[in-house]
Amino acid sequence: MAKQAPEAAAAAYIPRSSVKKMSHLRIFRKYWMFYVMMLPAIVLLVLNNYIPMFGIIIAFKNINYADGILGSPWSGLRNFEYLFKTSDAWIITRNTLLYNSGFIVLNLVFPIAFAIMLNEIRSRFLAKLHQTIMFLPYFLSMVVISYLVFGFMSDEHGYLNSSLLPSLGLEKVQWYFTQEVWPYILPIVNTWKSMGYFTVIYMAAIIGIDDEYYEAATIDGASKWKQMTSITVPLIMPVITIMTLLQIGKIFNADFGLFFQVPRESGVLFPVTNVIDTYVYRTFLTVGDIGLSSAAGLLQSVVGFTLVFLSNWVVRRINKENALF
Amino acid sequence: MKQVKQKTSMLLLMMMTIVLIVSGCSGNNGKNNTEPTKAPAAATDKPVTTEEDPPASDLKPYQISLVYPGTPQADEKKIEEALNKLLTEKINATIDLRPIDWGAWDDKINLMVASQEEVDIVFTAQWNGHAKYVAKGAFLELGDLLEQYGKGITDSLDPAFIEGSKINNKNYGIPTNKELAAAGGIVYRKDVTDELGIDMTNVKTPQDLDAVYAVVKEKRPDLTPLYTTAGAFNSHFFANYDFLGDSTIPGAILKDKDDTKVVPMEQIDRYKELLNITRDYFKKGYINADAATTQVASADAWKAGTVFSTLEPIKPGKDAEIASASGLTGKLAQIMMNEKTVATSETAGSMLGISFTSKDPARAMMLINLLHTDKEINNLLNFGIEGDHYTRNGEIITATGNTANYNPGSSWMFGNQFLNYVWDTEDPDKWAKFKEFNQNGKVSPGLGFVFDSEPVKAEVGALANVIRQYQRALETGSVDVDKTLAEYEKKLKDAGVDKVVAEKQKQFDAFLASK
Numbered sequence: 140m141a142k143q144a145p146e147a148a149a150a151a152y153i154p155r156s157s158v159k160k161m162s163h164l165r166i167f168r169k170y171w172m173f174y175v176m177m178l179p180a181i182v183l184l185v186l187n188n189y190i191p192m193f194g195i196i197i198a199f200k201n202i203n204y205a206d207g208i209l210g211s212p213w214s215g216l217r218n219f220e221y222l223f224k225t226s227d228a229w230i231i232t233r234n235t236l237l238y239n240s241g242f243i244v245l246n247l248v249f250p251i252a253f254a255i256m257l258n259e260i261r262s263r264f265l266a267k268l269h270q271t272i273m274f275l276p277y278f279l280s281m282v283v284i285s286y287l288v289f290g291f292m293s294d295e296h297g298y299l300n301s302s303l304l305p306s307l308g309l310e311k312v313q314w315y316f317t318q319e320v321w322p323y324i325l326p327i328v329n330t331w332k333s334m335g336y337f338t339v340i341y342m343a344a345i346i347g348i349d350d351e352y353y354e355a356a357t358i359d360g361a362s363k364w365k366q367m368t369s370i371t372v373p374l375i376m377p378v379i380t381i382m383t384l385l386q387i388g389k390i391f392n393a394d395f396g397l398f399f400q401v402p403r404e405s406g407v408l409f410p411v412t413n414v415i416d417t418y419v420y421r422t423f424l425t426v427g428d429i430g431l432s433s434a435a436g437l438l439q440s441v442v443g444f445t446l447v448f449l450s451n452w453v454v455r456r457i458n459k460e461n462a463l464f
Numbered sequence: 465m466k467q468v469k470q471k472t473s474m475l476l477l478m479m480m481t482i483v484l485i486v487s488g489c490s491g492n493n494g495k496n497n498t499e500p501t502k503a504p505a506a507a508t509d510k511p512v513t514t515e516e517d518p519p520a521s522d523l524k525p526y527q528i529s530l531v532y533p534g535t536p537q538a539d540e541k542k543i544e545e546a547l548n549k550l551l552t553e554k555i556n557a558t559i560d561l562r563p564i565d566w567g568a569w570d571d572k573i574n575l576m577v578a579s580q581e582e583v584d585i586v587f588t589a590q591w592n593g594h595a596k597y598v599a600k601g602a603f604l605e606l607g608d609l610l611e612q613y614g615k616g617i618t619d620s621l622d623p624a625f626i627e628g629s630k631i632n633n634k635n636y637g638i639p640t641n642k643e644l645a646a647a648g649g650i651v652y653r654k655d656v657t658d659e660l661g662i663d664m665t666n667v668k669t670p671q672d673l674d675a676v677y678a679v680v681k682e683k684r685p686d687l688t689p690l691y692t693t694a695g696a697f698n699s700h701f702f703a704n705y706d707f708l709g710d711s712t713i714p715g716a717i718l719k720d721k722d723d724t725k726v727v728p729m730e731q732i733d734r735y736k737e738l739l740n741i742t743r744d745y746f747k748k749g750y751i752n753a754d755a756a757t758t759q760v761a762s763a764d765a766w767k768a769g770t771v772f773s774t775l776e777p778i779k780p781g782k783d784a785e786i787a788s789a790s791g792l793t794g795k796l797a798q799i800m801m802n803e804k805t806v807a808t809s810e811t812a813g814s815m816l817g818i819s820f821t822s823k824d825p826a827r828a829m830m831l832i833n834l835l836h837t838d839k840e841i842n843n844l845l846n847f848g849i850e851g852d853h854y855t856r857n858g859e860i861i862t863a864t865g866n867t868a869n870y871n872p873g874s875s876w877m878f879g880n881q882f883l884n885y886v887w888d889t890e891d892p893d894k895w896a897k898f899k900e901f902n903q904n905g906k907v908s909p910g911l912g913f914v915f916d917s918e919p920v921k922a923e924v925g926a927l928a929n930v931i932r933q934y935q936r937a938l939e940t941g942s943v944d945v946d947k948t949l950a951e952y953e954k955k956l957k958d959a960g961v962d963k964v965v966a967e968k969q970k971q972f973d974a975f976l977a978s979k
Contacts, residue, residue: 201918204577205601205820221925225959294753315757316942403757407943409933418929424570425712425928426921427596429578 198433218434227418235414238325238398239390243383245330250337251379255367257338258345270342274335281396288328288401315405322411329397340382344375380454380461388447391415391439415439523556526824528831531562531576532587532877533569538869539848546849550841555830563872577602582821584828587877588637590812595631595709595914603636603817609829610635616837620880622902628811628912633978637815638832641880643779643898644811645905647804648702651783652773654797656684667799670697670741673773677750680772687772689750691765693758696751697738698729698939701777705729706807706908708972709915712931713924714961715968719805719908724976726969728961730953739938739945746941755940766790780897781890788889804901807908814876835879842883846875854885860892861885913975920967923960930955 167174194208201214222228253273260266276284291298292314300311314320352370361369372379393414402412419435447463455462528551537543540561548558562583564572570592576583577597588594588603597603610617610626617638618626625639650673657664660683662676677689690696697703700711704719708726715726718734729735745751752758752765762774767790776782776798783798816835818828834841847854847861848870854861863871875884886894917924934952937943 203599203601204580207580217922220922224922224926225930225955227926227929227959315754316937403759404932404936405757406933406935406937407756409929413929413933421932422925422928425931426917426925427574427593427600428921428925431921431925 194433195437197430198437200430202428202430214430218428218430219438221422221431222435222438227413230410231413231415231418234411235391235393235416238322238414239386239393241326242329242333242394243386243390245326246333246337246386247379247383249330249334251341251372251375253334253338254341254345255371257342259363270335270339272335273338276332276334277336279332281394281400284328284332284396285400285403288324289403292324315403316407318408318411321402321408325397325401325412328401329394332397337382341375341378344378345371348374376458377461381463384447384450384454384463387450388443390446391442393417395420523827525552525556525558526827527558527560528584528824528828529560529562529582530585530831531564531573531583531819532874533566534563534872534874534877535565536563537872539853539866540870542852543844543848543870546844547841550838550844551831551834554834554838555827557827557831559831563874577819580821582823583819584822584824585816585832586819588815588817590629590709590809590914591711593710594637594812594815594817595916597817598631598636599916599918602820604820604822604825606635606638606818606829609818609825610638613826613829614638614833614836616833620836620882624806624907624911625811628806628808629815630912631914632916637812637817638836639811640814640816640876640878641836641882642814642876644902645779645804645806646701646810647778647800647802648699648704648775649778649799649801650773651776651778651786651796651798653687653771653792653795655795656680656687656772660684664797664799667801669801670738674745677745677748677772681748681750684772686770688752688765688770689772690745691752691762691771691774692755692940693760693762694755694936695939696742696755696775696941698735698742699775700809702775702802703734703738704802704805705732706805706809706910707915708910708913708968709808710917711809712928713915713917713964713968714927714931714956715915715965717908717910719807719910720803720906722909724909724972726965726972728953728956728965730949730956736945736949739941739949742939742941743945744941751941756937756942763789766792780901781894784890788887793889804905805908806905807911808914811911812914816878832879837880837883839883842879843885845878846872846884856885859885860888862888909976910972913972915968915971917964920960920964923964926959927956927961927964930959 197208198218199213199215200208200211201217202208203211257266257269260269279287289297292300294300294311294313294315297314299314304311312320314324348371352374353366356366356370393416395416398412398414399417399420402408405412415435419432423429423432451463540563544559544561551557551559573586576586577600586603588597594603606614621639621641622644624644625641626635629635629637629639650667652664654664656662657676660679662679664676667673667676673690680687680689695702698705700707700716705711705716706719707713707716707729714728716729716732717724717726718732742751746755760768762771763786765771766774766786769790769792774786776786778798778800783796784793787793787796816832818825818832822828835845836842848867850856853864853867853870855864856862875881882895882898884895886892891897930952934948934955938945938948938952
């Protein structure tokens, strides 16, 4: 059992550097069993993630099915043009980044708070019950969720318009035509849906913390709050960092289901609900050109890749131990 | 190694496990894309049936696959066997029916083409992206094949169909022989107007409907006077806009006029006029309030029985067609409200194309030819086996207990509709009326021209989003016309609508000059 975290962090370097001194061959000979165990995963990774990368060239081609992917003429950067054609380019980028940044923060604050609270519940049964109920929405398809939201906000028969607002003596609201409310509705829906999932991850991390810390803290007279800020949060920091980094990597990829299904294709809401993914999908529906969609996909991936490296670099500067690589 | 490191990796491990479990539970969303490719292998592996007597011809046995949108039918195997018997005799071929659900059609056909799946005959239509697929090389050019193996088609089909479905002067699909002209109007509940004593004989224009809807709204609050999901009075079939190809790309002419100047629809006077009427009706509560966002198609709304009228493309028997589909037989009537026209949207409105992946295009053309000429084969494909799926009295057929097992309702996709039997619930003179309806339509100046959007692809891509943002809300009357229309036009301009319209005009002028 570790006594002091900083000491452990410093000590972790020694075995690592000694490993480096070994030649590759020796490492392989010593650990070959691990390499064999890794093989299926690597094969899968190559098949699923690397071979399809060949398709990147579609983004630079004017695809003609009769000629095939290789036979089609090159089109340079023409497939990328439409992304920057209108003021929409700015709006969709802004929406994607702002919503996703918001989601990252919300997916950090609420799940951690709930994980800590659930951890404090004495009754195991109640804790499990809460956890399961919170986890449930995560398994729902966005199509189903869009109908749940619709059940609340439909013009004529929605719960808000037909029951809640009249009973409070308020005017009905045409929710699907009111832009102002959607920057709140979407984060609420997203948090409601994904909170259970993140909570479980953070709970797993919290459960892993050694009880001795808390015992020592209690003896020293630290309050629950103090224990939380000085023990729990610092000790699950690695998990928090990893989860955040992973999400930053996807900051350019919006949750398509959320932004496409939940606002029910209401054009009036586009200024606040259109994100890169929905924009590309709508374009593809009209134009039917896989070159255009590939171009957008490639752009998202490149930016996402850069962002992961960048944020990982930042994390490394602050605390090398917490970095992904 | 010290503890923290170990703990981190333990946590990571746990996390991974959870992620694995969760992704396992949430199904294989991402894998859907790869699935369609498995189906063809199974299909082509199927042994070719040759147990029938070898035909006199020297054709090798071949299995023709026919891909079309529609609900798969329970008795499909039976029909295939019956068809195989006839086809083996005639062209030594067998058939593989490959219906794809409407909901999945657009995606599946896109993937099918992109993955170069081996199929022979594929349904295609101008409104279903025909020009797009032709530009991508998905369909074979059929001129020579038609000449060689399609004599029955050229003999029976109005030349306007062949002419009107050409792209760059070449045929990439064989149109179904069906209604040639198009008109727009309303289908309404006749039982309601009779009950309320409303006289519909004087209803000729959208303005005339005001008085009718006012009465319906007052006396029958359970009915939506006008149910619409998009377009309303500005639907292309009602306002007679000809988009010269794909109706999602801006730039239109009027089908019922002779002017050949292409303009954005929003700048046509008729557009604004009809917008104002729609907005007026919306504010008066005649139109369903959720018109701009609802996902309930009008066909389903009819079934729910809460609709008084809808705007429809009108052809003889459209009212009976909707009535029988929604359990309102005998309760509906229709009124034609604009000038009858002939345009590419009809001549190329339903076609069978031959895929570039077909191994034997000649045989595929022979089958299409048979669908246009052979009454037995045509009706077998459309209605099933006589005595099993229907009983027949002359040209009139009656449903049996087994009809539900084979009733694809796709007769407008296959060959010659004038060969079809007529259900006993329909007008027995249906086909005579169709022939009459096909006469004397005003021919659109754009007949036979299809716009190639390739040169302005970037603009079209950008415009697609602008249109989706404004069009539906505006045309259903859900938002203020003056304010939104101005904003919409400005955004269209920013997205390059002028460039698209200019390109359309350029191609259209070249087409007109070549005529």
